Amino acid sequence: MKVDLETMRGFFALAPFMVDLGVEVTAVDEGRVSTQIALAERHLQHTGQAHAGVTATLADHSMGAAAQTLAADGFWVVTAELKTSLLRAAKGERLVCEAHVIKPGRQLSFTEAEVWAESEGRRVLVAKASATMALVART
Numbered sequence: 001m002k003v004d005l006e007t008m009r010g011f012f013a014l015a016p017f018m019v020d021l022g023v024e025v026t027a028v029d030e031g032r033v034s035t036q037i038a039l040a041e042r043h044l045q046h047t048g049q050a051h052a053g054v055t056a057t058l059a060d061h062s063m064g065a066a067a068q069t070l071a072a073d074g075f076w077v078v079t080a081e082l083k084t085s086l087l088r089a090a091k092g093e094r095l096v097c098e099a100h101v102i103k104p105g106r107q108l109s110f111t112e113a114e115v116w117a118e119s120e121g122r123r124v125l126v127a128k129a130s131a132t133m134a135l136v137a138r139t
Contacts, residue, residue: 003030003069011065018061021054025065031101033066036118038094050090050126055115059084059129062099063111067133070104074138080108081132090126092119109133 001007008028012018012035021043027034035058037043043054060082067077099113115127 001068001071001073003028008033008065008069011068012061015061017057021057023058023061026096028065028069031066031070031104033062033069033099034097035062035065035099036094036096039090039092047089048091050095050117052084052086055086055090055095055127056082056084056129058095058097059099059113059115059127060131062097063113063129063131064133066099066101067104067109067111067135070101070109071135072106075135076138077109077133078136079131080134082129083131084127084129086127088124088126090115090117092117092124094118095126096123105135107135109135 008025023037045051064077096116101111103110111131113129116123117126
């Protein structure tokens, strides 16, 4: 995969759920992806905070995309294991995710992400995630 912003935005556009959620790629480098989502009412729980599923999904897909930047040609990255720790209520204007690969491999890659809630220029860490990504041959 070519590692540039336009290519990564195209990669996210291939995932209808990411498009539906409104996830936007803001930066990419080898083994790193930054994303954000502008929070809307449809993303919230009855408590007014972002649904845990939205937060976990943002982290998961961002980590997978970070691993995809290092994957050999002819392979897709898919989640094999995911752990998300919700640290506090995710309330704000947007969620911002920074994901990176901590150990790439030919069959498995290990990744981490942090998710912040942003509001009025202030960032609060709301979640940490880790995932094992499996590399599978494209068919």
